[in-house]
Amino acid sequence: MPEPTAVRIPALGVDQDLIGLGVATDGTAEVPEDFSDVAWFAPGGRPGSRGPTVLMGHVDSTAGPAVFYELRDLTPGDTVELTTADGSVATYTVTGTEQVAKDTFPTAAVFGATTEDVLRLITCTGAFDAGARSYTDNLVVTAARTG
Amino acid sequence: MSRTRTRTALLRTAVVTGAAGALALTAVGPAAAETEVAEPATFTSAFTAMATPDTVIDNDGVATPGEPGASGTFTYRINSDTEVICYDISLTGVTPPYQSPAKTATHIHEAAAGQAGPPRIAFPNPEDDGTGRLVSSGCLQGPFTTGVAPDGTDTGQGFTLDQIEANPSAFFTDTHTSAYAAGAVRGQLTEIPVGGVETGAGGTSAAADQGSTGTVVASVGAAALLAGGGAVALRRRAQQQ
Secondary structure, eight states: OOOEEEEEEGGGTEEEEEEEEOBOTTSSBOOOSSTTOEEEETTSOOTTSSBOEEEEEOSBOSSSBOTTTTGGGOOTTOEEEEEETTSOEEEEEEEEEEEEEGGGOOHHHHHSOBSSOEEEEEEEEEEEETTTTEEEEEEEEEEEEOO | OHHHHHHHHHHHHHHHHHHHHHHHHHHTSOSOOOEEOOOOSOOSEEEEEEEBGGGOBOTTSOBOOOSTTOEEEEEEEEETTTTEEEEEEEEESOOOOBOOSSSSSEEEEEOOTTOOOOEEEEEOOOEEOSSSOEEEEEEEESSOOOSOOTTSSOTTTTOOTHHHHHOGGGEEEEEOBSSSTTOSEEEEOEEEOOSOOOOOOSTTOSHHHHOOHHHHHHHHHHHHHHHHHHHHHHHHHHHHO
């Protein structure tokens, strides 16, 4: 299956090329260095095969809003389009949003293999721990393949 | 290669020998075995596998399709410092009874895609969660034993979890039933991230400027409550799809 190359979220005005990232040496997810980039977890699923296809983007930089700042505003029924390397577009429809604590992150439920072609969009939320320079929670939006 | 072949041949002998043979083989195994433990606070790695019938290989290395229409999602979180592996397994369309010469029929084996290899860890078999889906979850702490000891040494002996971290694609996971003894479903392990995703630098966070301890503690408490519900909701939804 061709890899996804770009994401479009009409409800949020997001239209970005994707960068493929993987797992960092400490076992955590690699995230974009640029706050306007959206990462695709390249070793995971991709449109047209088993899921999940996982996208990650920052909620903010040190200065202000970043690419997934408005991710929290997505509601069930909103669409997310992924363009793939062969030029086709896979459409997903949001089914729900969950807030999960990072220290009890549900790895299996978010990154674990799925039989269905599902998409997950991840950013940060919750309280900002200024000492750790990190938000306490992640926001996880799930969308099902609909076109 | 010759070492792999020898192991495969011996494993085949164990399978052919059947239950009586397995009992005899188990008797020579070491006394130490894995124990169920509580979930650790941190993990060093995580792996997942989409298990399907079409990838099943028998002990002769011959493609032997498993149960038609069945699938399984196997996700493992590892703490290789404390030798703990947590498992979240869900099967759809797999029909028990389970059957294996090992002490359970749900395993991580050591072998690349398209090849046969010995079990290294045996997990509790998935059972009906009340919805018709077969699930198994928990955490095991090594040293591990499988109950299969074709040459007098348990195939779990000498195995440590950092071997999976060093080369995950050299391991696969599967479950065996009496109708599909070579495996009902099988999938190679692929690495996924552990822990939360660091996708924010705080530039829009009010808390970053407030510095009020009371406010921060209250938000953390609320987040924790939501997190519990969130995890459950995600699982429920995965179930419905």
